[in-house]
Structure formats: C-alpha cells, structure tokens
Amino acid sequence: MKEESSRVFLRRFRERPSSSLLFLDFDGTLSVISTSPEGATLHPAARRQLERLASIYRVCIVSGRPAKEVSALLKAEGISCFIGLHGLERLEEGVYCALRGADAFQGTMAEARGQITERTRRLRGVTVEDKGLIIAVHYRGCPEAAQQAEKAAALLAEEKGLVLHRGRMVLELRPPLPFGKGAAVEDSLRRKGAERALYAGDDLTDVDAFRSLHRMEEEIEGFSGLAVAVVSSESPRELLEECDLAVPGVDGVIDLLSRL
Numbered sequence: 001m002k003e004e005s006s007r008v009f010l011r012r013f014r015e016r017p018s019s020s021l022l023f024l025d026f027d028g029t030l031s032v033i034s035t036s037p038e039g040a041t042l043h044p045a046a047r048r049q050l051e052r053l054a055s056i057y058r059v060c061i062v063s064g065r066p067a068k069e070v071s072a073l074l075k076a077e078g079i080s081c082f083i084g085l086h087g088l089e090r091l092e093e094g095v096y097c098a099l100r101g102a103d104a105f106q107g108t109m110a111e112a113r114g115q116i117t118e119r120t121r122r123l124r125g126v127t128v129e130d131k132g133l134i135i136a137v138h139y140r141g142c143p144e145a146a147q148q149a150e151k152a153a154a155l156l157a158e159e160k161g162l163v164l165h166r167g168r169m170v171l172e173l174r175p176p177l178p179f180g181k182g183a184a185v186e187d188s189l190r191r192k193g194a195e196r197a198l199y200a201g202d203d204l205t206d207v208d209a210f211r212s213l214h215r216m217e218e219e220i221e222g223f224s225g226l227a228v229a230v231v232s233s234e235s236p237r238e239l240l241e242e243c244d245l246a247v248p249g250v251d252g253v254i255d256l257l258s259r260l
C-alpha cells in the first residue's frame with residue numbers, strides 16, 4: 001500500500017479539481033450489498049457527499065447495473081455520467097448509447113434469458129436478472145447452488161456463443177465483445193484529458209479499471225491514478241493486490257469522499 005503517495009495524490013486531486021476525475025462503482029462501494037439486487041441500500045451519507053463532490057469535480061458512476069437503473073437508484077443532483085453494464089453502455093448528459101456492435105446481440109440475449117431462467121428454475125434461491133444486454137444469475141440467496149448454476153450458465157454460454165463472467169455471488173452471460181470497466185474509464189479519461197483519476201470499487205470487474213489507471217500512468221506523462229479497494233470479507237485477492245489504497249467497506253469510501 002502506498003500510504004504516503006496516496007496522501008500526496010489526494011492533496012493534488014483537491015488542488016486541481018478541473019482536471020481531477022472521480023469514478024465510483026455502485027454496489028458494494030456506495031451501497032451495501034444485499035441478498036437481492038433490488039435490495040441494495042445506498043449509504044445514508046452517499047447522496048449528500050456525491051452532490052457536494054459533483055459541484056467540485058467530474059463524477060462518474062461505473063456499475064454492472066444498467067446505466068439508467070443506477071442513475072434512478074442514485075438520484076443525486078449534478079451527476080450526469082453513468083457507465084453501465086461494465087462499460088457496455090453509457091448514459092451521459094441524459095444521452096444513452098450502447099457500445100458499438102452491442103445492439104446486434106439483443107435477440108440472442110433475450111433467448112438466453114428465457115433458457116437460463118428455465119434451466120435454473122429448480123435451484124431455489126438462484127435468481128435470474130434481466131439487465132438487457134447482460135443476463136445475471138445470482139446465487140447469493142443459495143451459495144450451495146453455485147456449482148450447479150455455473151454449470152448451467154457455462155453450457156448455455158457455449159451454446160449461444162456468449163461469454164460467462166464470474167463475480168461476487170453472481171454469474172453473468174455477456175455478449176462476446178471487448179468491453180470492461182477499464183476500457184470505459186480509459187475512454188472517459190482520454191476524452192476529458194484528465195490528469196488525475198480516483199477509482200473506487202469492490203469487485204473483480206473493478207480490478208480491470210485499476211489496471212487501466214496503472215497502465216495510463218505508464219503511458220501518459222503527468223497522469224496519476226489512485227485505485228481504491230473497498231474491502232470486505234468477500235474481497236477477491238486481485239483487488240487487494242492491484243490497489244493503491246484499501247478502505248474498509250462502504251463506510252470507508254464515504255470517509256474517503258468526505259476528505260475530497
């Protein structure tokens with residue numbers, strides 16, 4: 001952990017707000033993860049902090065949820081950039097756009113949704129979530145069914161030519177396109193010409209963004225990134241290995257945000 005350099009980073013981040021960009025994951029970072037995706041609870045201080053920060057910095061929420069859904073859940077004034085479905089879609093200044101080529105998979109995803117629902121029907125506690133261009137299979141309600149759920153999802157992915165992704169108590173069927181939180185964050189940073197970016201997240205998909213920040217530090221002179229791991233008992237090993245700073249849970253994030 002680079003304690004010293006994190007402090008220097010945060011000081012410089014505050015000093016030059018117009019070239020500092022803040023990226024925040026939603027579930028497990030700003031809201032406490034619950035047994036069902038509908039049950040996510042935004043931290044009581046999160047909205048106030050985010051509205052304050054949005055008046056100073058550019059703030060972008062980066063989530064695995066659909067962009068419109070996370071925007072509606074957050075309801076924070078001044079935040080106008082939502083990267084959804086891990087970078088597969090974006091809602092910026094009220095304008096929605098999907099990644100190039102993604103729309104061609106609408107039909108395949110609809111078929112996959114019906115089939116995975118059917119094939120996991122007997123697994124009590126396993127739920128299928130329709131996210132549009134991504135189908136999520138949650139087994140937080142029944143961790144014992146993880147193996148069976150994974151087997152069903154892997155088989156279907158193979159049949160449909162989709163990609164199977166594993167997250168925290170969730171499996172996702174995704175279109176076979178090159179996308180991720182890392183590429184989406186990098187795209188935003190290059191378009192905005194930011195000098196400094198802080199990214200906070202709690203899951204494997206966030207590690208992808210951590211790596212993008214570190215790669216950009218090497219490639220772009222004067223650019224600096226801070227990868228913040230939001231730590232819980234379920235934290236994947238890579239999150240801790242790749243971060244620059246670790247904070248304890250959602251409370252730790254809010255505490256960090258209050259210092260910006």
Ligand SMILES: [Mg+2]
Pocket residue numbers: 025026027028029201202203
């Ligand atoms: Mg998360």
